[in-house]
Amino acid sequence: xxxxxxxxxxxxxxxxxAVQDAFLRAADGRALLLPRLVPLGDLDAEELILxxxxxxxxxxxxxxPPAMPxxxxxxxxxxxxxxxxxxxxxxxxxxxxxxxxxxxTRLLDQVETEGLDLSRLDALVPDKYSEHWxxxxxxxxxxxxxxxxxxxxxxxxxxxxxxxxxxDAQAAAWTRQPPRExxxxxxxxxxxxxxxxxxxxxxxLPAGMVILPGLDQTVDPDLxxxxxxxxxxxxxxxxxxxxxxxxxPGDVAAWPTDGVAETLVGRAHIVNLAxxxxxxxxxxxxxxxxxxxxxxxxxxxxxxxxxxxGPGEEAAVIALLLREALCVPDCRAALVTPDRxxxxxxxxxxxxxxxAVDDSAGVPLADTPPGTFLRLTAEAVAxxxxxxxxxxxxxxxxxxxxxxxxxxxxxxRALETRALRGPRPGPxxxxxxxxxxxxxxxxxxxxxxxxxxx
Numbered sequence: 001x002x003x004x005x006x007x008x009x010x011x012x013x014x015x016x017x018a019v020q021d022a023f024l025r026a027a028d029g030r031a032l033l034l035p036r037l038v039p040l041g042d043l044d045a046e047e048l049i050l051x052x053x054x055x056x057x058x059x060x061x062x063x064x065p066p067a068m069p070x071x072x073x074x075x076x077x078x079x080x081x082x083x084x085x086x087x088x089x090x091x092x093x094x095x096x097x098x099x100x101x102x103x104x105t106r107l108l109d110q111v112e113t114e115g116l117d118l119s120r121l122d123a124l125v126p127d128k129y130s131e132h133w134x135x136x137x138x139x140x141x142x143x144x145x146x147x148x149x150x151x152x153x154x155x156x157x158x159x160x161x162x163x164x165x166x167x168d169a170q171a172a173a174w175t176r177q178p179p180r181e182x183x184x185x186x187x188x189x190x191x192x193x194x195x196x197x198x199x200x201x202x203x204x205l206p207a208g209m210v211i212l213p214g215l216d217q218t219v220d221p222d223l224x225x226x227x228x229x230x231x232x233x234x235x236x237x238x239x240x241x242x243x244x245x246x247x248x249p250g251d252v253a254a255w256p257t258d259g260v261a262e263t264l265v266g267r268a269h270i271v272n273l274a275x276x277x278x279x280x281x282x283x284x285x286x287x288x289x290x291x292x293x294x295x296x297x298x299x300x301x302x303x304x305x306x307x308x309x310g311p312g313e314e315a316a317v318i319a320l321l322l323r324e325a326l327c328v329p330d331c332r333a334a335l336v337t338p339d340r341x342x343x344x345x346x347x348x349x350x351x352x353x354x355x356a357v358d359d360s361a362g363v364p365l366a367d368t369p370p371g372t373f374l375r376l377t378a379e380a381v382a383x384x385x386x387x388x389x390x391x392x393x394x395x396x397x398x399x400x401x402x403x404x405x406x407x408x409x410x411x412x413r414a415l416e417t418r419a420l421r422g423p424r425p426g427p428x429x430x431x432x433x434x435x436x437x438x439x440x441x442x443x444x445x446x447x448x449x450x451x452x453x454x
Contacts, residue, residue, distance in 0.1 A: 004033035006182035009202070013039045014360065015187055040167070040188055040195055064165060068156035070105070076150055077101035080142045104143060112160035113192055118144045167194035171201045178205045186211040190241035200245055212238060216272040217249045224249060226277040233277055266299025315345035322346070323353055340364070373398040384427030387420040401452055411448045418445065429453045 010016050016037040023034055078094070078101040085091040092100065111118060121140060125133045151157060157165075171194075174183075183205050189212070190196035202208040215238055219227070228239035242249060257265060273287065308314040318335060325333035337343055340361065347357050365371045376393040383389045393399060394412045401408050418436055419425055425435035432449060 001033065003035055006035035006184065007179075008035050008037050009040055009183070009185040009188065009198075010037060011039065011188050012041045015039065019186075035182075035184075040185075040198075041163075064162060065155055065157045067159040067162045068151065068154060070159070072154075073158070074098060074101045074105055076154075077104050077142065077147070080146055080150075084139065084142060108143065108147075108158055109160040112158045112164060113194075115164055115193055164192075164194045167192075167198050171198045174201050174205065178208075180206055182207040182209070184209045184211065187213050189213065189237035190244070191237035196241050196244050199241065203245060211255070212241075212252060214238075214268060215249055215252055216268075217252060217254065218269065219249055219272070221248070223276065223280050226279050230277045234275055235272075263299055263301065266295055267303075270296065270299055311342065311345065315342060315349050318342075318346050319349035322350060322357075323355065326355075369398060372396065385425075385429065385432060386427075387416075387424060391416060391420065401448075411445065414445050415449070 008019065010019060016039050019037055020034065023032055075098070078097040081097040081100050081104075082091055082094075085097070118140070121144060122137055183202050185199050185202045185208075188195055188199060190199050199210050203210045214235075216235055219235075224239060227233050227235050228243060230236055233239075242252075273284075273291075276283070306317055308317060322333050322335065325331045335343065335346055335357075343359060343361065344367075347359060350357055366375055373393070373396045376389065376396055380386075380389040380393040391412070394415075395409075397405075399408065399412075401411075403411075415432070415436075419432055420435075423435075425431040429449065429452075433446070436443075436445065436449070
């Protein structure tokens with residue numbers, strides 16, 4: 001029962017699911033009342049204000065405006081961009097407007113995440129210094145002048161703005177009335193200012209704890225300063241967070257480790273050495289004298305490098321390693337890769353052994369059966385109904401042309417036999433009709449082809 005009184009703040013909903021699984025493994029499958037698991041990256045107002053009257057008051061009894069759906073926001077901005085282009089006499093196409101709208105949504109999210117506004121955008125660059133900037137300012141007037149009115153009419157706010165307000169309200173409520181129950185923030189680097197402010201509040205709570213992921217506690221102060229000044233360094237967000245908390249990396253208590261975890265700590269140390277800021281890479285030459293070679297070798301125990309002649313062999317080797325993990329009791333394995341093609345090839349190789357893997361990135365829309373069908377259809381039309389792309393589209397399982405699949409397949413086979421074998425037909429449906437030759441009104445393939453063209 002005491003466990004259920006605690007709250008654990010985690011970066012994402014996927015992290016919440018991972019912690020649920022970890023509790024299940026730790027309890028050997030027994031039923032548990034888990035603590036509240038709250039994803040900071042996807043907050044729910046109703047979940048936060050549950051049982052918190054102060055927070056409900058801060059949010060207007062939970063009446064915080066909803067977040068505008070991302071697709072609707074992008075399309076509304078695309079409409080404004082098209083209007084702006086028509087006024088200038090250079091209207092963009094629909095796809096250009098939608099792409100530009102996507103860039104504007106990213107800019108909006110960045111501004112709202114940082115808690116800024118665009119009211120003084122015109123003061124960034126003096127008028128006389130940049131003619132191109134003045135054109136950009138006129139374009140960004142879409143956000144400064146027109147977009148606020150549309151958001152108000154929709155009764156919505158941006159998702160980043162809503163998340164920021166929720167985080168600020170939670171921090172204010174816990175500052176006024178600190179909870180006595182355990183509150184643990186784990187896995188977040190505080191890269192979002194509102195999240196960093198909430199982590200600072202959690203660190204001061206009577207039973208609060210902040211668990212930092214992968215913090216380099218062995219770094220010297222000068223190098224840590226360089227990390228804080230390097231926005232692309234992986235530890236940059238942690239450096240900013242610790243500066244906000246006014247503590248040094250060495251002041252953070254180390255998580256208790258056992259013999260297995262010591263290897264992971266050693267590997268983390270190697271990664272930190274490899275990812276030093278550019279200003280400190282000159283120290284790499286002296287690592288052989290300053291580092292414990294035995295400790296480095298122990299940290300790299302079990303690490304393999306496998307060179308493969310091609311992507312097919314690479315996927316096969318990875319699939320074999322993952323399959324081998326099934327033979328080891330209590331062994332867990334995961335493939336971490338930014339290469340979506342490699343991930344799909346490995347998943348396909350594992351299916352040969354009837355092994356289904358959980359791909360955290362999901363299935364791209366273009367690779368689903370409907371997406372594949374639409375792509376094949378578009379390729380056939382764009383290619384002037386050339387035989388290969390046309391047959392690829394017509395033989396897709398979802399292609400039926402409004403008739404029964406069996407009847408449609410028979411018509412496709414007849415079309416292939418009569419028009420698509422031999423010399424290539426001319427482009428389009430007119431070329432197919434010419435390849436079929438003279439057809440009377442009762443010709444079944446001719447009528448079907450006319451229906452298919454419609």
